[in-house]
Amino acid sequence: MGQGVYLESPAYRLKAEEARFNQREALLKGFLATPCPCGEDVRLSMGEARFDVATGELVGEASLGLWNLEIPIGEARANADFKGLRAERALALFAEEVVVLKGKVQADSPRLQAETLVVDLKGREALALGSFTYQEGKATLRGQGASARLHLRFQSGKVLASTRVPEGALRLVAYASRLP
Known part of the structure; x- marks a missing residue:
């Protein structure tokens, strides 16, 4: 001790x-x-x-x-790009500057619900894995099932959301398995 x-x-x-x-x-x-x-x-x-x-x-x-x-x-979990971010479990990987969240992941801003969220703090991007709901204004993006993906990029005070995951962001998928 x-x-x-x-x-x-x-x-x-x-x-x-x-x-x-x-x-x-x-x-x-x-x-x-x-x-x-x-x-x-x-x-x-x-x-x-x-x-x-x-x-x-x-x-x-x-x-x-x-x-x-x-x-x-x-x-x-920690990221200034999200407000009101919460989940049942999380893992902070300081050396990689990555945070993994699992279980009823929710954020107030941007409005997001997901099974799993992997956040790249340095790259200012995140990847939702599995079922998710993302709302921006009147628009809603939904994904269902284990193969669903949502990529979020934070730039100039805005959130760019897409269900097409850029090839460079696919590296974030591997981090999800580090948190049971």
Whole structure:
């Protein structure tokens, strides 16, 4: 058991008020992660988190902090392009800058319901896998069944949605299997 744990890498800084380690996992309390080298302007915080040593996956109830704003986001998910994003389960892959959400995925903005959502934080794009409903104004896009796909790209304050997935975005499909 450790108290006041602090780790730093070229990509991000991590700290926890308390940590319990074994060969397979680290259980963290008062966890905070940030990519900011000298502050915490952008941060992911969790009251309790579980880090799997073998896979590098971190799971826990989370909130996203942007400067002085703290946004509760539920189970380990974060993206400023979505508002009111929630799901039953989520996985944040910090090194890849990808978040996977599963189980009753919903977002207030853009208006989305999906079985699974894989978000590329750096690329500002997302891929809904399986059944989904997306609404923009009076238009609605729906997909049914395991093969349904919806690609979302965030550009200049707008959301570009398409059921035709660009070839470059198909790489996101593989991330979905990392969260059972």
